Amino acid sequence: xxxYLDIGPLDDIPREGARVVKTAMGCxxxxxxxxxxxxxxxxxxxxxxxxxxxGIVHGTSVTCPLHAWVFDMGTGAAQGADEGQVATxxxxxxxxxxxxxxxxxxxxxxx
Amino acid sequence: xxxxxxxxxTEKLVVIGAGMASGRVLEHLMTEAxxxxxxxxxNAEPRGNYNRIMLSPVLSGEKTxxxxxTHDDDWYAQQGIDCRFGESIxxxxxxxxxxxxxxxxxxxxxxxxxxxxxxxxxxxxxKDLPGVVSYRDxxxxxxxxxxxxxxxxxxxxxxxxLGLEAAAGLALRGMEVTVIHLMGHLMERQLDPSAGxxxxxALEARGIRIHCxxxxxxxxxxDRVEAVALEDGTVYGADLVxxxxxxxxxxxxxxxxxxxVARGITVDDALRTSDPAxxxxxxxxxxxxxxxxxxxxxxxxxxxxxxxxxxxxAAFRPVQTATKLKxxxxxxxxAGDFAEGPGREDIVFRDPGRGVYKRxxxxxxxxxGAVMYGDTADGGWFFGLIKDGTDISAMRDTLIFxxxxxxxxxxxxxxxxxALPPEAEICGCNGVCKGKIVSAIEGGATTLDAVRAQTxxxxxxxxxxxxxxxxxxxxxxxxxxxxxxxxMCKCTRHTHEDVRRLIKAQGLKSIPAVMQELGWTSVGGCAxxxxxxxxxxxSDWPLDYTDDRQARFVNERNHANIQKDGTYSxxxxxxxxxxxxxxxxxxxxxxxxYNVPMVKxxxxxxxxxxxxxxxxLPAIWADFNAAGMVxxxxxxxxxxxxxTCVGSEFCxxxxxxxxxxxxxxxxxxxxxxxxxxxxxxxxxxxxxCAEATCKDIGIVxxxxxxxxxxxxxxxxxxxxxELLCTVATEDEVMEIVSAFVQLYRENSRYLxxxxxxxxxxxxxxxKAQVVADLDNRRALAARFELSQSVYRTDPWAEHAxxxxxxxxxxxxxxxxxxxx
Numbered sequence: 001x002x003x004y005l006d007i008g009p010l011d012d013i014p015r016e017g018a019r020v021v022k023t024a025m026g027c028x029x030x031x032x033x034x035x036x037x038x039x040x041x042x043x044x045x046x047x048x049x050x051x052x053x054x055g056i057v058h059g060t061s062v063t064c065p066l067h068a069w070v071f072d073m074g075t076g077a078a079q080g081a082d083e084g085q086v087a088t089x090x091x092x093x094x095x096x097x098x099x100x101x102x103x104x105x106x107x108x109x110x111x
Numbered sequence: 112x113x114x115x116x117x118x119x120x121t122e123k124l125v126v127i128g129a130g131m132a133s134g135r136v137l138e139h140l141m142t143e144a145x146x147x148x149x150x151x152x153x154n155a156e157p158r159g160n161y162n163r164i165m166l167s168p169v170l171s172g173e174k175t176x177x178x179x180x181t182h183d184d185d186w187y188a189q190q191g192i193d194c195r196f197g198e199s200i201x202x203x204x205x206x207x208x209x210x211x212x213x214x215x216x217x218x219x220x221x222x223x224x225x226x227x228x229x230x231x232x233x234x235x236x237x238k239d240l241p242g243v244v245s246y247r248d249x250x251x252x253x254x255x256x257x258x259x260x261x262x263x264x265x266x267x268x269x270x271x272x273l274g275l276e277a278a279a280g281l282a283l284r285g286m287e288v289t290v291i292h293l294m295g296h297l298m299e300r301q302l303d304p305s306a307g308x309x310x311x312x313a314l315e316a317r318g319i320r321i322h323c324x325x326x327x328x329x330x331x332x333x334d335r336v337e338a339v340a341l342e343d344g345t346v347y348g349a350d351l352v353x354x355x356x357x358x359x360x361x362x363x364x365x366x367x368x369x370x371x372v373a374r375g376i377t378v379d380d381a382l383r384t385s386d387p388a389x390x391x392x393x394x395x396x397x398x399x400x401x402x403x404x405x406x407x408x409x410x411x412x413x414x415x416x417x418x419x420x421x422x423x424x425a426a427f428r429p430v431q432t433a434t435k436l437k438x439x440x441x442x443x444x445x446a447g448d449f450a451e452g453p454g455r456e457d458i459v460f461r462d463p464g465r466g467v468y469k470r471x472x473x474x475x476x477x478x479x480g481a482v483m484y485g486d487t488a489d490g491g492w493f494f495g496l497i498k499d500g501t502d503i504s505a506m507r508d509t510l511i512f513x514x515x516x517x518x519x520x521x522x523x524x525x526x527x528x529x530a531l532p533p534e535a536e537i538c539g540c541n542g543v544c545k546g547k548i549v550s551a552i553e554g555g556a557t558t559l560d561a562v563r564a565q566t567x568x569x570x571x572x573x574x575x576x577x578x579x580x581x582x583x584x585x586x587x588x589x590x591x592x593x594x595x596x597x598x599m600c601k602c603t604r605h606t607h608e609d610v611r612r613l614i615k616a617q618g619l620k621s622i623p624a625v626m627q628e629l630g631w632t633s634v635g636g637c638a639x640x641x642x643x644x645x646x647x648x649x650s651d652w653p654l655d656y657t658d659d660r661q662a663r664f665v666n667e668r669n670h671a672n673i674q675k676d677g678t679y680s681x682x683x684x685x686x687x688x689x690x691x692x693x694x695x696x697x698x699x700x701x702x703x704x705y706n707v708p709m710v711k712x713x714x715x716x717x718x719x720x721x722x723x724x725x726x727x728l729p730a731i732w733a734d735f736n737a738a739g740m741v742x743x744x745x746x747x748x749x750x751x752x753x754x755t756c757v758g759s760e761f762c763x764x765x766x767x768x769x770x771x772x773x774x775x776x777x778x779x780x781x782x783x784x785x786x787x788x789x790x791x792x793x794x795x796x797x798x799x800c801a802e803a804t805c806k807d808i809g810i811v812x813x814x815x816x817x818x819x820x821x822x823x824x825x826x827x828x829x830x831x832x833e834l835l836c837t838v839a840t841e842d843e844v845m846e847i848v849s850a851f852v853q854l855y856r857e858n859s860r861y862l863x864x865x866x867x868x869x870x871x872x873x874x875x876x877x878k879a880q881v882v883a884d885l886d887n888r889r890a891l892a893a894r895f896e897l898s899q900s901v902y903r904t905d906p907w908a909e910h911a912x913x914x915x916x917x918x919x920x921x922x923x924x925x926x927x928x929x930x931x
Contacts, residue, residue, distance in 0.1 A: 005923075005925065005928070007922055007923035007925075008922045008923055012918075012922060013922065014660070014661060015295065015661065016635070016659075016661035016662075017660075017661045019918075019921065019922035020921045020922065021921060021922055021923045021924070021925055022921045022923070022924040022925060022926045023925045023926055023928075024925075024926045024927075027921070030922060033635075034303065034304055034634075034635050035303055035449060037452045039453075048675065049676070049677070050677065051673075051677040054665040054668070054669070054673065054677075055638070055665070056638040056641060056642070056661070056662065056664065057661065058633070058635050058636050058637045058638055058641060059457075059633065059634050059635050060452065060453065060455070061637075063637075063638030065664065065665040065673055066673070066675065068638065070638070072453075073453075074452065074453025074454060075453060094400065095374070095400065098922075100923075102925060102928070105925065106925075106928060
């Protein structure tokens with residue numbers, strides 16, 4: 001079951017940038033593209049734990065700031081020669097507010 | 112009463128608002144069921160329905176009001192509509208089904224609310240001054256026409272559809288127009304940055320000044336408007352200010368009547384409000400959490416309302432809409448959804464020479480969005496594909512070329528070039544035709560460079576380089592091998608050197624401008640080209656390029672060095688390695704206050720605080736600023752440190768004041784951005800305690816003066832510097848070092864350190880530029896100083912400002928949120 005929580009206004013996330021949401025399971029990076037699409041991923045590169053929220057966003061991909069691994073923000077899959085996967089979360093924008101599906105984050109905590 | 116319908120039972124219909132939506136409702140009712148209703152039509156404006164979206168041609172003088180009237184007095188009279196124009200509704204009495212205006216009550220059986228929307232006025236000081244207008248109705252338009260005098264100044268706040276139409280209209284009336292837009296590019300809701308860039312260029316070409324990322328702070332004036340002041344300190348003089356920043360649904364009477372209202376009046380699929388006897392239509396409604404401002408969905412709503420009023424089943428289903436800007440000569444089109452998203456793919460076409468940009472967004476086998484600028488002839492066809500959800504997989508390869516290309520053979524670019532007649536122009540800058548290039552090739556010019564040298568083709572702006580290569584390939588066949596210069600990245604076929612040359616030649620000042628004009632093949636670049644482009648633009652146009660903060664690598668965005676665990680290291684500047692007890696105390700206090708796990712002396716004679724959390728960065732910077740310290744830029748592709756020894760001041764061997772010279776150099780060079788990091792060293796004697804001879808630039812003081820050497824390295828490669836020159840005075844050191852740094856800034860490939868730059872260009876060339884040619888040296892130093900006039904500033908001060916601090920915190924904290 002989904003559980004969308006309002007995490008703040010879209011305008012608080014810079015275009016081609018990200019902000020993080022703190023959870024008990026670690027941080028989730030919420031990205032906004034040049035054309036206002038939003039994506040939410042675990043803020044941890046599977047390679048060496050780099051904060052993806054600080055990477056450079058290009059199109060619908062983000063490049064990790066530590067060692068330049070590139071991830072498709074839609075699927076969370078590493079691109080190119082690298083292999084790895086970042087967990088993704090459903091996120092959407094309604095009336096200028098960003099809604100994040102927190103069901104998995106909060107359920108895992110309860111388990 | 113309408114003749115011939117007297118015996119039918121007629122219902123009383125009251126309509127509030129005579130705009131385009133309700134006008135269309137009445138048209139449907141009058142054609143489908145004439146006489147079904149006794150209609151009373153209220154309108155706050157003292158006139159009936161006109162085509163509001165044609166106000167822009169009225170403003171520009173291309174049309175008159177009479178030409179945009181859709182329903183004149185005769186029409187209302189023929190339909191037997193009781194018109195109450197100029198009367199505002201003050202109350203709806205739902206219990207007794209009566210609406211009240213100032214003139215009294217009118218009973219209804221069915222009621223339609225079509226109050227439209229009101230312009231949003233930003234609540235800044237001065238908003239009520241005479242001369243400040245919104246842009247919504249004919250009265251506003253007439254106010255603007257009355258105020259428009261040739262040579263007078265107008266400021267339009269808002270770079271959306273309406274604002275730009277107002278700006279173009281006022282410019283056509285001879286006003287000097289400035290558009291202030293809050294976002295990074297114009298019409299950001301309809302256009303992506305590339306199309307927005309082309310639009311801006313076209314508007315600027317007709318004399319309209321565009322100021323993006325501009326936040327209005329206040330409107331200035333005493334008796335009437337005189338100027339507009341922005342948050343960034345800019346002030347534009349203004350005789351007229353037009354606010355076109357958006358609209359909000361006009362819901363006051365609905366709210367007063369306790370109808371359900373969210374952002375707009377809430378309606379169901381039949382456009383009924385929460386009261387079954389009341390409908391709402393147009394910009395005042397909210398349907399399925401959506402508001403509507405464009406005319407196409409409003410007309411759809413009108414059809415549904417009319418059917419529903421007549422008791423038929425009808426449901427409103429919002430469909431994709433298309434936008435066009437009504438500014439003569441600016442062809443743009445956008446339709447559907449062109450946001451990026453998972454599983455979406457782009458097809459991009461750019462023709463810089465003609466100023467054409469087209470982008471299609473595809474999801475699966477369907478076209479879901481289209482943005483185009485410059486050539487919008489196929490817009491309608493693409494819009495049809497979007498609306499119909501046509502399967503485009505079979506024509507995907509040629510889709511971007513439009514309907515004319517569907518089913519035809521796929522185009523071979525070489526065949527096209529082969530088919531060109533000899534007199535076809537290849538290079539527009541130098542007027543070189545194909546025949547001239549072919550004869551040069553036949554005469555032995557078998558490389559691009561040789562063709563360039565002999566014919567001048569592609570030697571100016573270079574955008575025809577690909578075409579010249581194709582002529583070479585066609586003429587020489589297999590004997591021609593394309594040069595394999597490494598392109599900058601996969602987004603372009605240009606090399607770093609070409610990109611740098613073209614940025615200068617074409618005067619490009621923003622990343623979208625470069626991507627458009629140089630034919631980038633990706634939508635927004637990649638992590639490799641974006642920081643490089645941002646640097647090239649900064650280097651060439653330090654005062655007026657458009658910075659893209661998000662194109663900066665994390666360290667330069669956060670002004671600290673990211674560490675392996677995601678924390679940062681912070682290094683305050685310590686001029687020439689000299690500090691004071693007060694500074695040391697401030698550093699120690701900060702280390703305590705922010706629980707810094709490690710305090711370390713760096714290799715560049717400074718103190719590094721390692722393990723600072725991102726959230727703490729603004730506060731620690733503020734503390735250092737308060738203690739008089741600025742950023743050491745220990746993270747930047749820029750000037751880092753100037754390492755020194757103690758020199759003649761204390762050392763028994765020192766020949767000159769190396770510490771003083773190091774401080775002087777650091778104070779001159781700090782804050783400057785360079786292609787890669789730059790470190791200097793100044794040693795007081797040839798014993799070289801500052802290890803100056805393995806720095807990017809090293810100065811060794813000797814009895815007779817100063818030896819300046821460059822291109823050392825002590826990183827992945829270890830290399831001793833090479834002597835550039837020896838000079839007698841400190842002032843000469845300052846001038847030659849600035850000129851050399853500027854030479855490097857203007858000519859090096861991004862991420863190449865000085866030793867790589869010198870290896871590529873040759874030390875002799877560098878000497879010729881900054882040692883032998885005195886005029887050139889002075890010009891380089893002057894350009895460096897110009898750039899430093901804006902960059903010799905501390906980035907911490909800006910980011911540590913209280914209003915900036917929230918941006919460094921998490922957007923939300925759900926760590927204490929209860930689980931289900």
